[in-house]
Amino acid sequence: MATFAKYRHAFLTGLQSNIVYRWNFAVRGCFSVFHLVVVFILWSAVYAGHARIGSFDLAQTLTYFVSLIVLQFFIGAFNEDYQISEDIRNGLINQFLLKPINYFFYRLSVFAAARLVSGLLVFIPLAFALPFLWHYLVLPPELWRLALGLPAALLAALIQFTIAYCFGLLAFWFLEIQSFIILSMAVESLLGGQMFPLDLMPPWLFHASQFLPYFYQMYFPAAIFTGRLGYTAALQGLVIQSVWALLLLGVAQFLWLRGLRRYTAVGG
Amino acid sequence: MKFSNYIRIWLACARYSVVRTMMFRFDFIMWALVELFWMSVNLLLIGVLYSHTKDIAGWNKYEMLILVGTSMLIQRLLMGFFWSNLFEMSRNIRSGQFDFFLAQPGNPLFMVSTRKLDPDSLLNSFVAIGVIVYAIHHLGLQVTPGAIALYTLLVLCGVVIHYSALLMVSSLALWVVGLQGLEGTYFTLFEFSRLPREAFRGISRVLFVYALPVVVVSYVPARSLLYGFQPAFALWLVAVAAAWLAVAVLVFTRGLRRYSSASS
Numbered sequence: 001m002a003t004f005a006k007y008r009h010a011f012l013t014g015l016q017s018n019i020v021y022r023w024n025f026a027v028r029g030c031f032s033v034f035h036l037v038v039v040f041i042l043w044s045a046v047y048a049g050h051a052r053i054g055s056f057d058l059a060q061t062l063t064y065f066v067s068l069i070v071l072q073f074f075i076g077a078f079n080e081d082y083q084i085s086e087d088i089r090n091g092l093i094n095q096f097l098l099k100p101i102n103y104f105f106y107r108l109s110v111f112a113a114a115r116l117v118s119g120l121l122v123f124i125p126l127a128f129a130l131p132f133l134w135h136y137l138v139l140p141p142e143l144w145r146l147a148l149g150l151p152a153a154l155l156a157a158l159i160q161f162t163i164a165y166c167f168g169l170l171a172f173w174f175l176e177i178q179s180f181i182i183l184s185m186a187v188e189s190l191l192g193g194q195m196f197p198l199d200l201m202p203p204w205l206f207h208a209s210q211f212l213p214y215f216y217q218m219y220f221p222a223a224i225f226t227g228r229l230g231y232t233a234a235l236q237g238l239v240i241q242s243v244w245a246l247l248l249l250g251v252a253q254f255l256w257l258r259g260l261r262r263y264t265a266v267g268g
Numbered sequence: 269m270k271f272s273n274y275i276r277i278w279l280a281c282a283r284y285s286v287v288r289t290m291m292f293r294f295d296f297i298m299w300a301l302v303e304l305f306w307m308s309v310n311l312l313l314i315g316v317l318y319s320h321t322k323d324i325a326g327w328n329k330y331e332m333l334i335l336v337g338t339s340m341l342i343q344r345l346l347m348g349f350f351w352s353n354l355f356e357m358s359r360n361i362r363s364g365q366f367d368f369f370l371a372q373p374g375n376p377l378f379m380v381s382t383r384k385l386d387p388d389s390l391l392n393s394f395v396a397i398g399v400i401v402y403a404i405h406h407l408g409l410q411v412t413p414g415a416i417a418l419y420t421l422l423v424l425c426g427v428v429i430h431y432s433a434l435l436m437v438s439s440l441a442l443w444v445v446g447l448q449g450l451e452g453t454y455f456t457l458f459e460f461s462r463l464p465r466e467a468f469r470g471i472s473r474v475l476f477v478y479a480l481p482v483v484v485v486s487y488v489p490a491r492s493l494l495y496g497f498q499p500a501f502a503l504w505l506v507a508v509a510a511a512w513l514a515v516a517v518l519v520f521t522r523g524l525r526r527y528s529s530a531s532s
Binding site: 035038042044048180190195196201202 | 460
């Protein structure tokens with residue numbers, strides 16, 4: 001219980017500090033609407049003369065992109081990697097090494113608080129866009145999508161955070177990690193389904209992508225919610241997603257232990 | 269200060285940037301790779317889209333590659349010559365280090381805009397040119413030296429427009445010191461420049477084609493390669509570039525008068 005209380009306080013402090021940055025999130029949310037405009041114009045032009053592309057119509061594809069934006073603000077890692085690398089560089093992790101608090105769980109609690117704030121804030125610009133979006137939003141009625149989609153979204157958040165955490169830990173070895181982060185962002189945006197729904201790739205490539213962690217970062221929960229994946233595929237995916245979450249947690253723990261061996265405490 | 273002195277300053281800055289880059293070679297390779305990856309992501313998007321359709325808003329795959337390649341080229345030139353300078357300008361205004369630029373015996377806008385070059389972006393501009401040449405080859409276009417000169421001029425107009433917009437966004441820090449993070453979201457504007465004008469309809473056409481120059485910036489140069497010299501389009505872009513540059517310089521110089529340094 002005392003353990004839980006520690007991280008609850010970290011969560012509440014994270015909540016407060018993220019509310020301070022509400023305008024930054026709001027501006028980001030507004031720019032997401034601009035991105036949505038680009039997506040709408042591009043895909044409307046692609047669908048001109050085609051009722052369906054892949055097995056989906058225009059409304060289904062646009063709903064997928066809207067769900068991506070909502071998910072991104074609720075489960076995406078924004079600058080957690082950078083914050084962690086700064087903690088290491090500035091010696092701020094010293095205090096975590098001296099106190100009975102686990103750095104990973106502390107950061108995870110702050111991440112959860114940050115995403116709660118940014119996730120709720122993205123609804124403000126989306127509410128303004130709703131009169132234009134309304135005609136295009138089609139959500140499938142099956143209830144199992146909610147039952148499987150929510151755990152998929154939570155696991156996706158864990159995978160996103162753990163990957164960001166691992167990149168942050170690279171600061172133990174490298175002075176500058178920003179280029180690694182942006183490089184991985186490019187791979188994530190492609191293989192995570194942010195540029196286009198992954199099911200539009202050639203079938204063999206789509207099949208291969210299901211074995212990569214990126215598939216489960218964003219595309220997987222979005223595809224369950226918006227009807228792009230069937231029941232069996234969703235269940236199978238949840239199993240692979242859980243395996244990836246465990247593997248990445250293992251990598252994070254490994255990097256942390258190896259990194260600490262190299263770490264020389266400076267500042268404090 | 270004489271014009272030749274400005275050229276000497278610029279060359280000294282360029283030399284310094286190259287020497288600095290060669291000192292951090294691993295970093296240079298990583299950033300060059302980062303840009304190459306992002307360009308590949310956009311090319312793959314085109315590959316996937318055109319595997320499901322033959323044309324988008326009347327543009328076939330290779331025509332679209334010329335448009336996207338042009339957008340990339342303008343982006344790389346902007347990043348190579350001006351991005352980090354202007355990005356750092358708003359940061360320097362907030363920290364008070366901006367005083368350093370004002371104390372130099374030269375035009376403040378020149379000093380602020382030309383201090384650094386990013387060789388990794390400039391290197392990747394050759395990749396963008398490669399994409400355009402590849403598409404021209406597939407379309408069987410006959411490109412004359414005159415067409416190349418016109419295209420170069422229009423691409424430079426595109427760079428001027430983006431430079432002006434970025435200068436305006438960065439100069440906002442002279443008016444509203446608390447504003448942060450806007451520069452990072454600037455990339456969203458580049459997304460518009462990868463779409464053809466014909467894809468925009470109704471209010472989106474009014475806003476993004478006529479009111480804001482986010483589409484014409486790469487559409488007009490790409491069109492000049494595909495259809496040759498079209499005076500109306502060329503004049504449109506040159507006029508837009510001149511107008512935006514004038515407004516941006518005005519915002520910057522007016523902002524300078526308000527600047528009262530930060531910190532001690």
